[in-house]
Amino acid sequence: MANIKFTREQTAILVGEIQKYFDKELGQEIGDFDAEFLLDFFSEKIGGYYYNQGLNDARALLDAKLDTITESFYELEKITEFD
Structure with a gap:
């Protein structure tokens, strides 16, 4: 997995x-530097878990779509004496 990198604009958001x-839930103010440091920490240490879950979700969606496509091919088959 490649390192998770955000643009400056995405990082600011x-x-x-x-x-x-931090302000709403913990009643604490946190500066830009500390918040960005925390973001980097989570991206490095926890981001892979979210990334892998996203891949698993995409894989499951693709598998379901491929099953539908495969079924569609069987529906198009003509009855013949061949198996």
Whole structure:
């Protein structure tokens, strides 16, 4: 898995969300540097779990779609004396 990297704009949005969370849920203010440091920590240490779950979800969706396509092929088959 490649390292998770966000653009500066995305990082600013995520840092803002972390700051809001700390303020609302914990009653603490957290600065930009600390929030970005926390974001980097979670991206490095926990991001892989979310990434893998996303892959598993995508794989399950693709499997379901492929099953539907395979069924559609069987529906198109003409009855013949061949098996």
